[in-house]
Amino acid sequence: MKLTRRDLILAIGAASLAAGTPAVAADWPSEPITILVGYPAGGANDLVARTLIEGLSERLGTSVVVENRTGAAGVVAGDAAARAEPDGYTLYMISSAQTLAPSIRDVSFDPKAFEPIMLGAAGNYLLLTRKDLGASSVEELVAMAKDDPGALSYASSGIGAGPHLTGELFKSKTGTDILHVPYRGDTPVLTDLLAGRVDMGFVAVAPSKQYVENGDLIALAVSGNERVDTFPDVPTVEEAAGLDAFNMGAWWGLVAPPGTPQDIVDKVTAAAEETLATDKVQSTFTGLGFRPGGMKGEEFGAFISTEVDKFAGIVEEANISVE
Amino acid sequence: MNLRVRNRQNFLFGAFLLFLGVAGIVFARDLTMGNAFRMGPGYLPNVLSGCIALFGLGFLASAFWTDGEEWGRTAWSGLLFVVGAVVVFGLIVKWAGLALTIVVSVLLSSFAATDRRWREIVPFAIGLAIACVLIFGTIFNLHLPIWPKW
Amino acid sequence: MVDLLGNLALGFGEVITPTNLLYCFLGCLIGTLIGVLPGIGPLASIALLLPITFSLEPTGALIMLAGIYYGAQYGGSTTAILVNLPGEASAVVTCIDGHQMALKGRAGPALAIAAIGSFIAGTVVTLLIATVAAPLTVLALRFGPADYASLMIFGLIGAVVLASGSVMKAIAMVFVGLLLGIIGIDVNSGYMRYTFGYPPLADGIGFVALAVGLFGVGEIVRNLEHSDSRSVISSKIGRLMPTRRDMRTALPAIARGTALGSFLGILPGGGATLSAFASYALEKRVARDPSRFGSGAIEGVAGPEAANNAGAQASFIPMLTLGIPANAVMALMIGALTVQGIQPGPRVLQAEPLLVWGLIVSMWVGNLMLLIINLPLIGLWVRLLKVPYRLLFPAILVFCAVGAFTINNSTFDIYMTALFGILGYFFIKVGAEPAPLILGFVLGPLLEENVRRALVFSRGDPIVFIEEPISAGFLAAAAILLILVALPSLRRQRQEAFREE
Numbered sequence: 001m002k003l004t005r006r007d008l009i010l011a012i013g014a015a016s017l018a019a020g021t022p023a024v025a026a027d028w029p030s031e032p033i034t035i036l037v038g039y040p041a042g043g044a045n046d047l048v049a050r051t052l053i054e055g056l057s058e059r060l061g062t063s064v065v066v067e068n069r070t071g072a073a074g075v076v077a078g079d080a081a082a083r084a085e086p087d088g089y090t091l092y093m094i095s096s097a098q099t100l101a102p103s104i105r106d107v108s109f110d111p112k113a114f115e116p117i118m119l120g121a122a123g124n125y126l127l128l129t130r131k132d133l134g135a136s137s138v139e140e141l142v143a144m145a146k147d148d149p150g151a152l153s154y155a156s157s158g159i160g161a162g163p164h165l166t167g168e169l170f171k172s173k174t175g176t177d178i179l180h181v182p183y184r185g186d187t188p189v190l191t192d193l194l195a196g197r198v199d200m201g202f203v204a205v206a207p208s209k210q211y212v213e214n215g216d217l218i219a220l221a222v223s224g225n226e227r228v229d230t231f232p233d234v235p236t237v238e239e240a241a242g243l244d245a246f247n248m249g250a251w252w253g254l255v256a257p258p259g260t261p262q263d264i265v266d267k268v269t270a271a272a273e274e275t276l277a278t279d280k281v282q283s284t285f286t287g288l289g290f291r292p293g294g295m296k297g298e299e300f301g302a303f304i305s306t307e308v309d310k311f312a313g314i315v316e317e318a319n320i321s322v323e
Numbered sequence: 324m325n326l327r328v329r330n331r332q333n334f335l336f337g338a339f340l341l342f343l344g345v346a347g348i349v350f351a352r353d354l355t356m357g358n359a360f361r362m363g364p365g366y367l368p369n370v371l372s373g374c375i376a377l378f379g380l381g382f383l384a385s386a387f388w389t390d391g392e393e394w395g396r397t398a399w400s401g402l403l404f405v406v407g408a409v410v411v412f413g414l415i416v417k418w419a420g421l422a423l424t425i426v427v428s429v430l431l432s433s434f435a436a437t438d439r440r441w442r443e444i445v446p447f448a449i450g451l452a453i454a455c456v457l458i459f460g461t462i463f464n465l466h467l468p469i470w471p472k473w
Numbered sequence: 474m475v476d477l478l479g480n481l482a483l484g485f486g487e488v489i490t491p492t493n494l495l496y497c498f499l500g501c502l503i504g505t506l507i508g509v510l511p512g513i514g515p516l517a518s519i520a521l522l523l524p525i526t527f528s529l530e531p532t533g534a535l536i537m538l539a540g541i542y543y544g545a546q547y548g549g550s551t552t553a554i555l556v557n558l559p560g561e562a563s564a565v566v567t568c569i570d571g572h573q574m575a576l577k578g579r580a581g582p583a584l585a586i587a588a589i590g591s592f593i594a595g596t597v598v599t600l601l602i603a604t605v606a607a608p609l610t611v612l613a614l615r616f617g618p619a620d621y622a623s624l625m626i627f628g629l630i631g632a633v634v635l636a637s638g639s640v641m642k643a644i645a646m647v648f649v650g651l652l653l654g655i656i657g658i659d660v661n662s663g664y665m666r667y668t669f670g671y672p673p674l675a676d677g678i679g680f681v682a683l684a685v686g687l688f689g690v691g692e693i694v695r696n697l698e699h700s701d702s703r704s705v706i707s708s709k710i711g712r713l714m715p716t717r718r719d720m721r722t723a724l725p726a727i728a729r730g731t732a733l734g735s736f737l738g739i740l741p742g743g744g745a746t747l748s749a750f751a752s753y754a755l756e757k758r759v760a761r762d763p764s765r766f767g768s769g770a771i772e773g774v775a776g777p778e779a780a781n782n783a784g785a786q787a788s789f790i791p792m793l794t795l796g797i798p799a800n801a802v803m804a805l806m807i808g809a810l811t812v813q814g815i816q817p818g819p820r821v822l823q824a825e826p827l828l829v830w831g832l833i834v835s836m837w838v839g840n841l842m843l844l845i846i847n848l849p850l851i852g853l854w855v856r857l858l859k860v861p862y863r864l865l866f867p868a869i870l871v872f873c874a875v876g877a878f879t880i881n882n883s884t885f886d887i888y889m890t891a892l893f894g895i896l897g898y899f900f901i902k903v904g905a906e907p908a909p910l911i912l913g914f915v916l917g918p919l920l921e922e923n924v925r926r927a928l929v930f931s932r933g934d935p936i937v938f939i940e941e942p943i944s945a946g947f948l949a950a951a952a953i954l955l956i957l958v959a960l961p962s963l964r965r966q967r968q969e970a971f972r973e974e
Contacts, residue, residue: 332902332903332904333903335899335902335903336642336645336903336904336905339899339903340645340649343649343652347652347667350667350669351666351667354664354666355662359935360928360933360934360935361928361933362661362921362924362925362928363662364659364661364662364664364666365666367651367655367921368652368655368666368667371648371651371652371655372652374648375645375648375649375652378641378644378645378648381641382641382642382645392904394902395698396698396699397698397902398694398695398697398698398898400697401693401694401697401698402694402895402898405690405693405694405697405866405870405894406690406694406891406894406895408867408870408874409690409870409873409874409887409888409890409891409894410887410888410891412871412874412878412887413874413878413884413887413888413891414884416874416878416884416887417884421875425871425875428867428870428871428874429867429868429870429871432866432867432870433863433867435694435697435866436697436862436863436866438861438863439863440863443864444863444864444867447864447867447868448867451867451868451871455871455872455875458506458510459875459879467875467878467879467882
C-alpha cells in the first residue's frame with residue numbers, strides 16, 4: 001500500500017480527532033481531578049470540598065485537588081464549571097448560594113443544568129439575639145418588633161446571601177419591620193452581635209455554637225424544619241412562631257459540568273458515597289456543625305431544582321431586589 | 324498672557340486625573356446617589372470622581388504657571404518589552420505551560436536591555452524556568468499548568 | 474505573676490519537643506519563602522497545607538500554621554527592600570525607604586534592622602498576649618462602625634505624610650486609590666460598581682496586581698531608562714550589619730512601631746496593614762529631619778517592620794480570646810482548629826491550656842528561629858543585587874507574573890499587573906508616589922462600609938461620629954494632623970508670597 005501525503009494528513013487528522021473526544025469512561029481517570037470551589041479557602045464551601053478530596057482520591061486512584069476560583073459571590077466559579085470540558089476532570093462544589101443567585105442577579109449559568117453527583121453536607125442557621133435584648137422566645141421577639149416597628153435591627157452575612165433571605169422571609173411571614181444591616185461574612189456579624197450593636201441575626205450553627213453555649217448570645221430558633229443535634233432544646237422557627245414552610249439553610253454538594261458522560265458521573269458518585277460514609281468524614285462534618293448529606297443522582301438534581309424555585313418564590317414574596 | 328505648558332509632569336498628571344474623574348462619573352450614572360446621610364451605592368463614586376476631576380483641572384492649570392523638573396528620557400522600548408512580556412505571559416501560560424512561558428517572557432523582556440547577551444540570557448531563562456517549576460509546581464504544588472498542552 | 478511564669482513554663486515544655494520544634498522551624502521556613510515570593514501569600518499556602526494538618530496533632534499543626542503566617546511577614550520585607558516588590562499591603566511602606574537604602578548600598582543594614590525590629594516586636598507581643606490578651610479584646614470589641622470610620626479617616630490623612638514629594642499629588646493619589654477600591658460588589662447594596670459586566674472585576678482589583686504593577690513593574694521600566702545601568706545599585710555594597718548609630722536611631726522607632734502594631738493589630742479588618750502605615754507616618758512626624766524619609770531613612774524601615782510583625786501577631790489575640798478572626802488567615806486557623814475538634818473562643822484557655830500556651834511560646838521561639846534563619850541569609854540576599862540588571866529584571870518580572878497568576882489561577886490578574894505597570898511608570902514620570910494610592914485602595918472600602926453602616930444604625934444621623942468617644946477622639950486627632958500637615962506648606966507659601974512682593 002502506498003501512502004500518499006493526503007492519506008497521511010487524513011490519518012493524523014483522524015487520530016487527533018479521536019484524541020479530542022471526551023475521555024472514555026473505561027480509562028477514566030488518568031489525570032488529576034480538579035474540584036472548583038467558588039469561595040476562598042477556609043470557608044464552609046472549601047472545608048466541605050477539602051474534607052472529601054482525600055477519600056475521593058483514594059477511591060478513584062488519582063489525585064483530587066481543590067481549586068479556589070473566587071469571585072463575584074461564587075459566580076465566577078459557577079460560570080467556569082458550566083463551561084468546563086465535560087470530561088470528568090473538572091467537578092464543581094455547588095451550594096445553596098448558587099441556587100439562590102439566579103433570583104437576585106443576572107447569572108450566566110443555570111444551576112439546574114449541572115450533572116448532580118451528591119449532596120455533601122447541609123446546615124441550618126440559628127436565629128440569634130444579643131444577650132441583653134430581653135426576648136426569650138420568638139413570640140416575644142415578634143411582639144417586640146411589632147411594638148416599635150423599625151427599631152430592631154438584624155445582621156446578615158451579605159446582601160443576597162442565605163441569612164439575608166432568611167431574615168426577609170422571617171419579616172414577611174411575621175409581618176414585622178426589622179432594619180437590615182449587611183456585613184461581609186459571618187465573623188463581623190458575630191462581632192457586632194457580641195458587642196450588642198445589632199439586635200439579632202441568622203448565623204450558621206458552627207461559628208455561633210460556642211457563644212450560645214457560653215450564654216453570650218441567645219439562640220431563639222433554628223431556621224430548618226428539624227431541630228439540630230447540637231441544640232436539641234432550641235425549637236424550629238416553624239414551631240416557635242407557628243409559621244408554615246419556614247425551611248432555610250445552606251448546603252454544599254458535588255456536581256459535574258453539563259454533559260459529563262453518565263458512567264463517569266456514576267464512578268464519582270460511588271466514590272463520593274463511600275467517602276461520605278467514613279467515620280472520619282462524618283465526624284469532621286458533625287464537628288463543623290453540618291449534617292452530612294448523602295442525597296445523590298436524580299434525587300439531588302430534583303432537590304437543586306426545587307431550591308431554585310423556592311428561593312425565586314421567597315425573593316418575589318419578600319420583594320428583595322439587587323440590581 | 325503666555326499660554327505654554329511649563330510643567331509637563333503636572334500637565335500629564337492633571338490630564339490623567341481629569342480623564343479618570345470624568346470616566347468615573349460617566350460609568351457611575353446608573354447607580355443611585357442617595358445623600359450624605361443615606362448614601363446610595365453611587366454616592367461615593369460620584370463624589371470621589373468629582374474630586375479627582377477637580378484635582379485634574381487644578382494640576383492642568385498649574386502646568387501653565389509653575390515650572391516642572393526636567394523630564395529626562397522616556398523608556399518607550401523598556402515599557403513596550405517589559406509590559407509586553409507580562410501580557411504575553413498571560414496570553415500563553417494556560418496552554419504553553421509555566422516552563423515554556425517563562426523562557427519566552429524572559430527572552431522577550433530582555434529586548435528592553437541594550438546590554439543583553441543571548442549566550443547568557445538563554446541558559447539563564449532555562450535555569451529560571453526550572454527553578455520556578457520546582458518552587459511553584461513541586462514545593463508549593465500550586466497545580467499550575469507546567470507543560471504545554473498540544 | 475507566678476501564674477504567668479507557670480503558664481509560660483507549661484508552654485515551653487510543650488514547644489521544646491523535637492516534633493513541635495520541627496513544625497515551628499518548617500512553618501518559619503515555608504513562611505519566609507512565600508514571603509519572599511510575590512503572589513502566593515500566607516493565606517494560599519495555609520489553605521494548601523490545611524488538609525495535611527488534619528492528620529497532625531493540634532498543637533503541632535497550629536504552631537506550623539502560625540509560623541507560616543509570621544514568617545511571611547519577615548520574608549515580605551526582603552523582596553520589598555531588594556527589588557521594590559511589595560507582596561502584601563504591609564510591605565508597601567517598607568519599599569519606600571528600604572529600597573532606597575538598598576540603592577545606596579545599605580541593603581544589609583536595611584534587611585538586618587527589619588529582622589531585628591520584627592524580632593523585638595514579636596517578643597513584646599508574645600508577652601502582651603500572655604498577660605493582657607483578655608482586656609485588650611474587650612477594648613477591640615468596643616470599636617463600632619463609627620469608630621472604624623474615624624480611624625480610617627485618620628489613617629487616610631496620615632497617608633499624605635507618606636509622600637516625600639508634592640503633598641497635593643499625594644492627596645490626589647489617595648483619591649485615585651479610593652476610587653479604585655470601589656470597583657466590585659458594594660457590600661451595603663449588593664450593586665456591582667465599575668465592573669462593566671465583567672465577573673472577574675466583581676471582587677475588585679487584586680491587591681497583588683496593583684502593588685506589584687505599580688511598584689515592581691514601574692520601577693523596572695524606570696531603571697531601563699538608562700541603558701548603562703548594569704546593576705540595581707550604583708554604589709558599592711557596604712557593611713551588612715547596622716552600625717551603632719543605626720541602632721540608636723532605629724530602636725525608638727521599633728518601640729513605637731511595636732506599640733502601634735500591638736494595638737491596631739487587635740482590631741479586625743485592616744488593623745495590621747494600617748499599623749505599618751501609621752508607624753511610618755509617626756516616624757516621619759517625630760523625626761528631627763523628615764526630609765530624609767523617602768531617601769533611605771532607617772527608622773522608615775525599622776518602625777513599620779516592627780509594627781507589621783506586632784500587628785500580625787496581635788491578631789491572634791481576638792482569635793484566642795473570643796474565637797473571632799481578625800483577618801482571613803485567622804479564619805482559616807479557626808477552621809483548622811475546628812476540624813481538630815477544638816473551638817477557639819472564651820473557653821479554649823481553660824479547656825486547652827497546653828495548646829494555647831504552647832502556641833504563645835512557639836511564637837517567641839518562631840521569632841527567634843526567623844532571626845537565626847534571616848540574619849545569615851542577608852549576605853546571600855545582598856549578593857543577589859550584584860547580579861547584572863539585564864538578568865535580574867527579567868527574573869523579577871517573571872516572579873511578578875507568576876505571583877499574579879497564582880492568586881486566582883486566572884490570567885486576568887496578569888493583565889492587570891501589566892496595566893498597573895504602565896500606570897506605575899507614568900506615576901514615576903509625573904512625580905506622583907504610589908504609596909498613598911495603595912493606602913487609599915486598602916482603607917477606602919473599609920471606610921465606606923463603616924460610614925454607611927454607622928449611618929444605617931443611627932438611621933441617618935451623622936451625630937454618631939462625634940457622640941461615640943473613640944470616634945470623636947480619632948476625628949479630633951485627624952483634624953490636628955490635618956493642621957500639622959497643612960501648616961508647613963501654608964507657611965512656605967506665605968513666605969514665597971512675601972518674597973515676591
